[in-house]
Amino acid sequence: MQGALTSPVDWHAIAPELVLTAFACLVLVVDLFLAERAKWLAMPLSAIGVLATGAATLSLVGSERTTLSGSYEIDAFALLLKGLFCVIGFIVLAISFDYFRSGIRYQGEYYFLLLCSLLGGLVMSSARDLVTIFIAIELISVPGFIMTGLRKGDPKSNEASLKFFLFGVLSTAVMLYGMSLIYGLSGGATRLDRIREAIDGSGNEPLVMLSVFFVVVGFGFKISAVPFHFWAPDTYEGAPSPVAAFLSTASKIGGFVGLLVLMFKAFPEVADIWRPVFAVLATLTMTVGNLIALKQRHIIRLLAYSGIAQSGYILVALALIDPSSPGVSRQALESALVYIAIYAVMDLGAFAAAVAYARRGGTYFIDDYAGLWQRSPVLATLLTGFLLSLAGAPPMAGAWAKLFVFLATINAQVYWLAVVMGVNAVIAAWYYLAVVKRMFFEAPELEGPVEVPYFLRAVMGVAALALLVVFIYPPVITELAERSIL
Amino acid sequence: MNDLPFLDLTLFLPLVGALVMVLIPKRWEALLRLAALVVTTATFVASLGVLASFESGTPGFQQVTELSWIPEWGIGYITGVDGVSLWMIMLTTFLMPLCILTSWTIKTQVKPYFILLLTLETGMLGVFSSLDMFLFYVFWEAVLVPMYFLIGMWGHGRRVYAAMKFFLFTLAGSLFMLLSILYLYFASQGSAAAPTFDYRSLVGTPLALEVQILLFLGFFASFAVKVPLVPLHTWLPDAHTEAPTAGSVMLAAVLLKMGAYGLIRFGIAFFPDAARLLAPAIIALAIVGILYGALIAIVQHDVKRLVAYSSVAHLGFVVLGLFVGTIQGMSGGILQMLNHGLSTGALFLLVGALYDRRHTREISEFGGLARSVPVLAGIFLIVVLSSLGLPGLNGFAGEFLVLLATYQSYGWWVIPATFGIVLAAIYLLWAYQRVFHGAVSIEANRNLEDFRMREYVMFVPLVALIVAIGVYPKPFLERIEPSAKQIVRQLNDASVIPETRGLAEAP
């Protein structure tokens, strides 16, 4: 332990985290000295912080290094995800600006918490150590509890926050129990590579199984996989919508990153145990998420359930991993990364459109989307683009995301899972199209044009354009993903 | 001259046009219409370049463009034409300007309408010209989206229901195709160095019979929905009837052909053994379709629905031709695809013209129209006759070849099929009589405006082509036949005995 404490820290390697921490503190302090009218300045400051973090991440591109005695790793995988978290952070900031400026008092605190949660994501991308992973997942979640409850006057927000908190704590406890078992089993190792060595051939199958099971259940709550999903729709609905957008992307992706890293780095030798678990989870998650989404009439709840279904596709990638055939595993991981990246952008886009509409002359109810095309062609077109992408239809990148998961599944020769995915894609198309149908095919019931703030419009436009570009030339993302294999 | 990539030009001109049109303000409706017309006409001219540089008498692919797209997955941008796809491409580009012209009467949301039509054209052309399976799949799916909006936003009556039904039916079918394509991709690993989506390398991939059947059914699920074969046809009457005129034309003339085209290009070429084995079942379905479509058409009281059901019957002939396993059948089937596109396209245009005048499609609302609109009635008659296969008009050559081939290979099976032609005469002529002849019972029918200039421009080339193919089908057939011959050889050649690559057990 002595060595761990005195080993030199590679400051450059953790530069993105440092920058983000500094900006988070800065936002908190600056907010204290701002007049009530000027509180909105916290948002541009946070945006600069996220951009600076992105720049720091970019400065690391091409380097591979570890620091903090091996528990913190900078590689292409980590950098890709850090970049993705920065993008998510930026889009969420754009969604939040208008929402929080008019209505909620705790602007500075919100941006501070958002940056902290984002920091958790950045840490998670590099964490290669049980303790670091645990701290990262908590750093993502805990600010989330508070952000969810920011609409203090609204009982729904309080309910959301409390549910999220209770489920979050429960999942933490379960996960921690699993981790402590692993710690004991591996003879006191916390670094994932050491754990892998210790588990391999330890002959302790039942206990390993138990600990992996606990860890998976713990993460299952975080990524809201069925049957651990109950908190998600209520929480998303009650939370301020930008927070819901953040939870359904950054928070969920953080969980997935942790899961991917753990499964690839610590437990590949016992893949036979957990692969079927993920196959079942994926099937349940996709099917149940989609079926319940069919009945939703509230756009945020719809996106919540559809988000649950979407995470099923990422779980499929985990169900394909097979250490004995590296080609299949490589492809599975690659497809998961591509899916995560594309999912983040398209889901945020849909949330952004929903928030923009609800704030400017609309509501969250899908019935009120009728005739949106006539009231705001731009917003309707953008939302349609994102929904089509979520449905996996051309000409948006979501089509590739689904195709790559299909490709990986067929390659792994798990045909039944491919059929399950196919059926689910059709069910999903139904409810996404139902929204599109209302926007385009029905006459408007609410009056007046919908004016989306320019900044948000620009961000949504860029996101949609990015999805389009990736569709036309997918190597933009696939090559990144290929280089970022763990 | 030959160096110009006419095919790719044809393929992307409409899309580029659509992108340019996005920039035109939506108030300038006249300019938007004109722009759409110019773009589609230019596309047609470009496709004439494809036709001119097409060398007849060779079976392989011509004018191939090959670019890498996603090299690590073996996905490329590969396009090319052969005798099968050539006429489908020509049909699409030819009908598109007519669709634009018939859409002159669209008054709401003009800008998105034309943009969607142009995007649709690129999608359809892409389906016919891609030689990379992935590219094909992407175009196949891409056709869905604009069509969905065209039906849903500018359709009639139960348009929303029809649009959703159309989308979900097709999507469900195409996902099974996707699974088959992906399986094929990994199966090709054995024969080629690296797995590839290149159609030309995939043809002849050795597969065990049971695998072939499964994969064939995967493709078949998608194509049979599109064609459509009974019992997967239920989306068709709704979609065709509720779509705006241009949408119905494109659905009937081109989208249905995408299914038949897929059966030839992929179903038969990839899985000849399975196709041979399943041919009797498919032929039975086709004959059921011929009779069923015709019988349902007789009792329709909506002109457009009648034409829609007649498509089910006509496409039955096409599928019959493709699977009887002789060159006449194959060539006849392909020619019939072209003919059905022209005749039914023309019928939908005419029904659209009637609708524009009377705003109804009920047969009982018409009667005695021949007196007020003689030119329209005359052209309607020609098209009706061509649709029911009168010798001298285009419908005859294709149907005759198909029936001849059916007789040669399947003997008495030809009798119910022939009966379909008789039924076609009944429903078409009876409907024609009720609409155009008899006494004028409704006052609104008395003073209708006959063809205007725009409509003359639309129908003169159509009728000319209908007559031309009927009188002199040789230039058409001689470009089809080499490719047809090759496909029939693939279908009949049992020597392709596969090295077994069975479906491995799922873990």
Place this chain on the structure above:
Amino acid sequence: MARSYFSQYLTIGLFLVVSVGLVMGTLQLARLLRPNVPSYEKYTTYESGIDPIGQGWAQTNVRYYIFALLFVVFDVEAVFLFPWAIVFERLGTQALIEMVIFIAILALALLYAVKKKVLDWL
């Protein structure tokens, strides 16, 4: 290894049983030995010899929670500071800088509390 792992839990279990048994046993033993003369005085709540007043249910001002929070902040700080101080000489300047950063972040919390006027009582 699995067996030895579980046997360690067995030790804990035994320890639990024995410790709980010991407490219960002593209490029961006392009950047997002591005289039992109940009276009203003996049954009242013991409040350091003063007669209890009012209900047992008392309310505390919600604003105390802020003090509790602030207390936790500095309590945790102390937990980290003591071990650090013991090994500080061996760790050198880097540890000093790190601890300064740590305290600075905590100071931010205090600053926040002051600016939000939570320390102004009423």
